[in-house]
Ligand code: GCO
């Protein structure tokens with residue numbers, strides 16, 4: 326069996342997605358997601374110019390060997406562009422293997438560990454009252470876990486605040502738009518939101534919050550401590566994690582559970598955090614961290630230290646990644662939660678899939694492979710549109726972490 330051809334499909338049904346399609350000499354094909362929000366074309370070039378020519382003629386059944394070939398063979402290891410390209414190949418090859426075997430990917434991984442996967446949705450508003458209402462809306466839709474973000478008085482366009490009730494799409498401008506940040510204002514405001522949420526809805530639901538890399542370790546520790554009475558499921562990305570040691574300071578001061586890793590590419594980004602039990606949830610996901618082949622290595626390391634998974638699942642991860650993530654989540658023994666931001670109807674139409682939402686959970690499909698396809702004719706109707714994530718500056722103009 327050989328890989329006969331491969332191509333990259335770029336489509337923008339509301340937002341940009343990069344999809345790799347690998348076709349075998351036996352007519353079976355597989356697809357993988359390679360979307361890197363705001364840097365899509367870099368991955369397109371990486372795949373078209375440097376990966377696809379190597380793949381032609383390879384045996385698609387040798388998933389592990391192809392992974393090693395692309396990782397070691399590049400010499401230049403890791404990084405979001407490389408690892409997303411490898412992830413796309415990996416997803417497509419698991420899809421092909423599943424189709425050949427007549428089995429869903431979760432069965433190839435080792436079978437179901439659970440029937441359904443708890444997800445969390447994104448509630449947001451421009452102030453506390455709006456967010457409290459939005460959380461109520463998610464509770465009404467059946468969610469058991471809800472991430473709450475609020476605009477902060479005096480901060481221009483705080484992270485996580487969308488324009489509609491269901492959708493939040495930060496990559497919204499042809500050049501990065503300018504947002505603001507002020508830690509003092511956020512630290513004064515965010516705990517009050519959780520106070521009001523618990524006073525309004527009680528403690529039956531899981532509540533989550535994303536600090537989006539904005540706080541220093543000391544400020545993050547302070548926030549974690551202030552949030553303790555509200556018993557969060559997790560506080561995410563409370564401080565940047567390039568320096569994994571930084572989490573020791575946060576950890577020493579708060580028992581609020583910590584989650585990190587949506588921007589991680591490999592196990593090396595998470596190794597110290599996991600081995601030193603500095604986090605509770607690892608957020609790496611299929612497209613970000615080199616596909617199913619690598620993500621399961623991260624999850625296995627995490628399991629040794631009772632760290633659970635919490636895969637990134639924002640709208641910039643295509644339904645292909647969501648499908649793969651659900652196979653992974655359904656299998657992985659140390660599952661924690663899955664992020665689930667709904668895609669637009671246009672996106673769902675371009676990527677027909679067999680997973681479904683029910684009662685606050687996503688349920689994986691039974692189709693052989695990963696169960697997500699691409700309608701190429703429809704995809705062609707939505708050409709690429711440049712769209713960037715915003716940047717953030719402090720009030721004095723200093724560049725900050727968006
Ligand atoms: C999350 C993330 C997203 C990212 C986005 C960037 O927790 O879902 O922080 O909102 O900002 O995926 O592309």
Ligand code: MG
Nearest residue numbers: 535561562587
């Ligand atoms: Mg996040």
